[in-house]
Amino acid sequence: xxxxxxxxxxxxxxxxxxxxxxxxxxxxxxxxxxxxxxxxxxxxxxxxxxxxxxxxxxxxxxxxxxxxxxxxxxxxxxxxxxxxxxxxxxxxxxxxxxxxxxxxxxxxxxxxxxxxxxxxxxxxxxxxxxxxxxxxxxxxxxxxxxxxxxxxxxxxxxxxxxxxxxxxxxxxxxxxxxxxxxxxxxxxxxxxxxxxxxxxxxxxxxxxxxxxxxxxxxxxxxxxxxxxxxxxxxxxxxxxxxxxxxxxxxxxxxxxxxxxxxxxxxxxxxxxxxxxxxxxxxxxxxxxxxxxxxxxxxxxxxxxxxxxxxxxxxxxxxxxxxxxxxxxxxxxxxxxxxxxxxxxxxxxxxxxxxxxxxxxxxxxxxxxxxxxxxxxxxxxxxxxxxxxxxxxxxxxxxxxxxxxxxxxxxxxxxxxxxxxxxxxxxxxxxxxxxxxxxxxxxxxxxxxxxxxxxxxxxxxxxxxxxxxxxxxxxxxxxxxxxxxxxxxxxxxxxxxxxxxxxxxxxxxxxxxxxxxxxxxxxxxxxxxxxxxxxxxxxxxxxxxxxxxxxxxxxxxxxxxxxxxxxxxxxxxxxxxxxxxxxxxxxx
RNA sequence: GGGCGUGUAGCAUAGCUGGAUAAUGCACCGGCCUCCUAAGCCGGGGAUCGCGGGUUCGAAUCCUGCCACGUCCGCCA
Numbered sequence: 001x002x003x004x005x006x007x008x009x010x011x012x013x014x015x016x017x018x019x020x021x022x023x024x025x026x027x028x029x030x031x032x033x034x035x036x037x038x039x040x041x042x043x044x045x046x047x048x049x050x051x052x053x054x055x056x057x058x059x060x061x062x063x064x065x066x067x068x069x070x071x072x073x074x075x076x077x078x079x080x081x082x083x084x085x086x087x088x089x090x091x092x093x094x095x096x097x098x099x100x101x102x103x104x105x106x107x108x109x110x111x112x113x114x115x116x117x118x119x120x121x122x123x124x125x126x127x128x129x130x131x132x133x134x135x136x137x138x139x140x141x142x143x144x145x146x147x148x149x150x151x152x153x154x155x156x157x158x159x160x161x162x163x164x165x166x167x168x169x170x171x172x173x174x175x176x177x178x179x180x181x182x183x184x185x186x187x188x189x190x191x192x193x194x195x196x197x198x199x200x201x202x203x204x205x206x207x208x209x210x211x212x213x214x215x216x217x218x219x220x221x222x223x224x225x226x227x228x229x230x231x232x233x234x235x236x237x238x239x240x241x242x243x244x245x246x247x248x249x250x251x252x253x254x255x256x257x258x259x260x261x262x263x264x265x266x267x268x269x270x271x272x273x274x275x276x277x278x279x280x281x282x283x284x285x286x287x288x289x290x291x292x293x294x295x296x297x298x299x300x301x302x303x304x305x306x307x308x309x310x311x312x313x314x315x316x317x318x319x320x321x322x323x324x325x326x327x328x329x330x331x332x333x334x335x336x337x338x339x340x341x342x343x344x345x346x347x348x349x350x351x352x353x354x355x356x357x358x359x360x361x362x363x364x365x366x367x368x369x370x371x372x373x374x375x376x377x378x379x380x381x382x383x384x385x386x387x388x389x390x391x392x393x394x395x396x397x398x399x400x401x402x403x404x405x406x407x408x409x410x411x412x413x414x415x416x417x418x419x420x421x422x423x424x425x426x427x428x429x430x431x432x433x434x435x436x437x438x439x440x441x442x443x444x445x446x447x448x449x450x451x452x453x454x455x456x457x458x459x460x461x462x463x464x465x466x467x468x469x470x471x472x473x474x475x476x477x478x479x480x481x482x483x484x485x486x487x488x489x490x491x492x493x494x495x496x497x498x499x500x501x502x503x504x505x506x507x508x509x510x511x512x513x514x515x516x517x518x519x520x521x522x523x524x525x526x527x528x529x530x531x532x533x534x535x536x537x538x539x540x541x542x543x544x545x546x547x548x549x550x551x552x553x554x555x556x557x558x559x560x561x562x563x564x565x566x567x568x569x570x571x572x573x574x575x576x577x578x579x580x581x582x583x584x585x586x587x
Numbered sequence: 588g589g590g591c592g593u594g595u596a597g598c599a600u601a602g603c604u605g606g607a608u609a610a611u612g613c614a615c616c617g618g619c620c621u622c623c624u625a626a627g628c629c630g631g632g633g634a635u636c637g638c639g640g641g642u643u644c645g646a647a648u649c650c651u652g653c654c655a656c657g658u659c660c661g662c663c664a
Contacts, residue, residue: 028604029606033607034602034606034607034609034610035607035608035610038607042606042607044606044607046606046644046645047606049644050644056644079607080606080607081606081607082606082607122664159664161664162663162664163663163664164663164664275664300662302662303662304662305662306662314590315589315590315591316589316590316591316659316660317589317590317659317660321661321662322662323662324662325662326662328662330661330662330663330664331663331664332664354658355591355592355657355658355659356658356659357659358590358591358592358658358659359590359591359658359659359660360659360664362590362591380591380592382592382593382657382658383657383658385657415626416626419624419625419626420624435626446600447599447600447601448600448601450592450593451593451600452592452593452594452656452657459598459599459613462613463626464612464613464614464626466599466600466611466612466613467612467626469626470612470626470627472626473624473626473627474627476624476626477623477624477627480623480624481623481624483623484623485623488623529600529601530601533600533601533611536611536612537611540611543627543628544628546623546624546627546628547627547628547629550622550623551623552623565623586624587624587626
């Protein structure tokens with residue numbers, strides 16, 4: 001609880017000095033109490049034992065005795081060698097209700113721009129759940145950075161060249177509808193629900209081409225196909241405009257379909273940058289020339305070029321190839337050019353990448369250093385798997401996000417109909433959509449990115465406690481009270497902090513007080529799950545407040561309770577939005 | 588084989604820049620709607636923190652060895 005620490009650190013430092021604790025070691029060991037019942041800020045006194053020559057428990061007691069009553073503190077306790085500080089709820093309430101207080105101001109404002117690149121999925125088929133972690137994680141980071149007060153640009157790097165688009169373009173140009181149906185005869189038709197969506201329609205061409213390529217591997221027909229695709233891919237890598245245009249025509253409708261799905265989840269981008277840009281403008285070629293001059297540079301027999309990053313501390317395979325024998329660039333080389341360009345655009349770079357990119361990100365980072373550039377910050381995540389194994393668009397064992405959202409919406413609608421029989425269809429539809437998309441986001445964002453994740457329908461569709469609806473529900477309660485306040489008699493006087501404070505109120509004030517701390521940590525450490533879990537805490541605390549603190553008594557507003565409820569409603573609204581959850585007013 | 592990541596109640600997770608009796612949800616058991624939305628609230632049981640060593644006043648947390656799972660080790664993207 002930073003606000004408490006800031007308020008009392010002067011007193012605390014003096015008290016510590018009075019028992020012989022000098023220096024600023026205490027600033028490094030002081031922190032939030034582990035358990036709320038222990039206090040708000042805790043100082044373990046064990047490290048001072050040697051310095052002072054007394055046992056920790058005694059030091060804690062002596063410091064506690066030396067702390068004179070501070071208005072921000074209701075209690076100073078020494079237990080088990082800890083000094084525990086408990087915030088004075090009345091003081092907290094005054095701070096938190098102040099419009100210029102900790103809840104009113106941005107938490108980590110920075111000059112300059114943060115460029116967050118995320119999703120960047122190959123536009124070869126509908127967005128599936130395996131890709132969802134990147135998009136949801138990335139978008140949540142974008143939102144939380146903005147909530148904390150930073151300027152952010154969200155960017156999608158479009159892979160508009162290379163093999164995957166090449167295969168799609170080849171299929172669209174060479175396969176008839178009948179060819180596709182024949183190649184995919186064992187997979188059934190496209191779901192009629194999505195027949196109008198170009199990503200679902202076109203992915204069948206991609207899948208058919210992959211099936212045909214693998215069936216005809218080694219045959220003359222198969223080799224002709226490989227040659228045709230290879231020629232296009234090669235041309236794209238040399239910046240051939242006609243081929244790049246053909247590729248773009250092939251993938252654009254697919255990308256639009258994917259973006260439509262993402263839009264439903266509240267995910268959008270400020271900019272799209274095409275990979276081919278850096279081939280066409282010559283920056284890739286310039287980088288390859290520059291790399292050839294480095295002392296860690298090497299060349300293979302066929303003219304392919306690499307950097308020996310072992311000399312820069314890389315373990316495992318140390319050769320990083322950036323140029324083929326035929327002189328064309330590789331994906332990672334283009335990524336280098338992309339990053340150099342990104343550094344001209346922003347002051348801070350953040351990438352969201354799957355764990356399969358760990359090595360490459362390391363190689364790109366080390367190479368950027370060789371070029372005199374900084375390394376971007378990266379958030380890695382583990383893949384979402386199906387119980388049957390890894391998802392793959394090519395093999396067709398995927399759960400499409402469109403299907404998941406429809407299913408989640410249908411389940412949500414069942415719940416709404418059951419709980420609120422009086423609602424009209426349009427309202428049920430809007431609530432179900434909000435609950436479904438929020439629940440899907442929350443289920444993914446609440447777990448730490450590096451943790452493995454297996455997708456199950458049961459879990460994805462669970463709306464139980466600890467999920468988005470729980471947090472959203474607390475907000476609707478606050479909204480309900482807010483509406484009632486408009487009709488109630490206003491309070492006679494302003495909020496008074498002298499009266500009794502029920503547990504539910506005290507707990508809510510303490511969770512609110514910690515809100516800026518959690519947001520700052522989540523943003524600085526790129527850990528949105530910390531903020532997600534905190535929002536559950538906040539919802540829980542609001543429910544306790546709701547239980548203990550009537551806001552309207554006999555038709556008249558209770559000044560303090562009303563003010564706290566309104567403040568909590570604002571914080572809930574902002575926090576839910578920061579996670580990409582939809583803050584409904586009724587549900 | 589090598590690099591990197593993960594391993595915490597039946598399940599899913601938090602805690603990992605060392606600090607208190609390891610926290611939360613689901614599931615399980617019991618209670619609460621003449622009272623601001625019960626998608627809620629209150630109470631209860633449940634853990635050799637993967638295994639073995641080491642460092643420390645103190646280890647889920649740091650070091651080390653082993654085991655399991657994931658991922659990479661393409662002149663693919």
